[in-house]
Amino acid sequence: MLTGEGLREIETTRAQEDSSRHALLTALRVVQRERRKVGPEEIVYIAGLLGLSPAIVEGVARFYDQITDTPTGLHVVRVCRGITCYLRQSERIADDLKGFLGIKDGDTSPDGKFSVRLVECIGDCDHAPAGMVDDRFVGPLDEQALHTIREI
Amino acid sequence: MAKTASRVVDVRAEAEKHATGLRGTTGTLAGLGVTLRNMVRPQHVTIQYPEQRKPYSRRFRGVHVLTLREDGSLKCTACYLCETVCPAQCISIDAKEVEDPRIEKAPSRYEIDLSRCIFCGFCVEACPEEALIMSREYDLAVTAREPESLTYGIEDFTGRSEIAAYGAGFRPHPEYPLVESYVPGERKGEI
């Protein structure tokens, strides 16, 4: 189910900590990155890989919002809803951005390219309203930023 | 208060003084007068039951009724509160599963031995759902001695036309209307 690189990452952690359970978070991150979700199939796979019960894997997976049970878009846009950004209309911006990117129902665009999600403070308050696309900060989310995002 | 001095009386002498001869009939005649006067006085205190019936209060505790939901199912969820609180221990219930996961439970058997019931209404008060109320029906005479003849079940508490005829009696929230068809297929009497 995973690429060689992904599997290697997991194995490295497992070896370092000498524990399957410690490699669980790494496994979840890797699978989310490569398959854009951790659903029942993925949970069974990870459970088998690490020798854990599916119930335990699911318990950890569902704890985190970044580990999703439905597929995210190719690019995940995170709009900050921390107090600073909130005061700068981040919630409205998120809605606008969704329309802008063609997202009608839920979080993800029909072509699977983008997901837009409101998240807790990402710590980029001096560029409020802050946002991230995948691993990059793209705040402040002004008109220009929205276009830049769409061009990705 | 001055007390009159008591004196010893010769009973026979007193009797002979007051109650012999014509004087002895005065008491009887007075009574007869009352009787004859009342005989000719127009009055009808006797109600000609069963053709005539006395109206009873809307809080009258008569034979029980198991109420229904809009879809016709019993409101009762077999919680057993009525059975537990009954001072005569005459209610007997068995529970079963139902499809709807928000309801889950219903009675498969709900029986009250009316020959033991004291019609106190505790069961109705205990019911959290107004699933059990009492009607104003009071005619319960049967011709067999066996307790089974007066042990009523779910059919008896929902299906009889008498319930509609007598109307609803004792229930916790008379200010709320009962579901139209609380008796299946019957136009109810007055609620």
Add this chain to the structure above:
Amino acid sequence: MPIVTIDGRQIEVEPGTSVIQAADLLGVEIPRFCYHPDLEPEGNCRMCLVDVEGFPKPVVACATPVVDGMVVKTPHASPLASRAVKGVLEFLLVNHPIDCPICDKAGECSLQDFYMHPDYGQHPSQVNPGEKVHKRKRVDLGPRIVLDAERCVMCSRCVRFSENVTGYKELQFIRRGNHVELVSFQERALQDPYAGNFADICPVGALLSRDFRFKRRVWKLDYTDSICAGCSTGCNLRIDHFDGRIERLIPRRNPDVNRSWLCDEGRLSYKTLDVAPRVKHPQQDGEEADWVEVAAAADSRLRSATLGRELPLGALASASGTNETLWLFRRYVEAAFPQHLLEFRLARETEAVRERQDKLLRRVDKHPNTMGALHLGFTAGMGLEGLVDEAEAGRLGALLLLYYPPLVGEDSEETKERIVRLLQLVPESVVLTTHHLPYLAAAKILLPVAAWSEEEGTYTNYQGTVQHASRAVASPSAARPAAEVIGDLMRHATYGRPETEPGRVFAEIADRVPAFRGLRYNELASRLATAYPPEGRMPYGQDGFTGR
């Protein structure tokens, strides 16, 4: 050893004892959800908060070890602790569904009991029922358990049991905060052979027994302490019954035998009593007859077939009989039949009595009293197969058989065939048994005896521990405890009136049998075991409320 004062009462405890354990020993009630004596303490429910002198904040009694000189006040004695616990309960009840009328836990629910207590509950609710968070209800988790995730208070007892005790790890919490939900992955059925225990340890109605579902309100149940008769482990349990019918079995906590657990097979063992029809009346040569007549006939016929023809009696007792029954059986045989073959082994009981079937409770020997038989002088001997050989060689005059079908599983085809053969070969047979079984059909005289839950007596488990079982329900029709039946046979054979009352028989045994020396019937350790939680209140029916 440290001494702690709880609500003004002092107790000295072993080092390492937690405050909640000290309180349980003292009999001071501290409410709790997540604490369980047979699980590692977690401290996540916050219900056991207590006020400790000198500590700036209330602490959880389950995770606080006793320190010498500690002064603790529970919600009963400390307004601070009381307010704290009331707050915890209020939060737990915010999203709890108002299910009491349809929830089986009513009457033995920790949430109900704590809410009704003036020191922990009775806060006025400020929640609009329409705003409660909803979760999955009535999730089928297999043949043993039904899950209602809305009712869960997230104490994690089930998660810890599943992870640490049985290792099946099938239950886990997902999500966070208000939305935490207990799940089994993909709602898969639980495979755990100890799944029945979830319903006992869950303090609320989230995990409930499917077998017991909607059967009976718990305040109508009568409770009788007994011992599981499913295998040689002898788990301590309680028979919950109503009106002569057993409704469920639950474990009693005995740290030395079964802790707080029962295996699923043992838990459901009461159902096997209904599988085959019971023997209700004594039978002689296929005809029903009354006890006086048949008991006399049984003894006479056995003796004329053996003494009268100078052949030994084959006497096959049962490793499922109580110690008292086995003792009387042996005395009767030895006294009335100078030539006898005294056996009890049907198959591998004596080898397997200590053999484990899993890492937790179950053992291979499915008889509760193999050790008892051995201690009382029965030997592995020639066993059933030896008796068959003797009968085939024409060397048995008659057979006296005491037989109980196993409560867990069945005797092997081989054993059944041997019994059939034996009954066909002997000229005379008297069988004391509970059920009409096809392989017992050839018995000449059939005497109905009480089943495990219908008689009082003691059983000796694999460790050699003697444990006491009380009588829960009545035997059907004319069936009687085997000890009494054997007493009748003895009386007929010559001897006055032998003692058959279990307590007195036990005293006799304790007097004469080395393995029982020093034991006192009323002081056997199993009598102290109770179902956890110990503050598990008397069901309302037994405190006079409903007059039962």
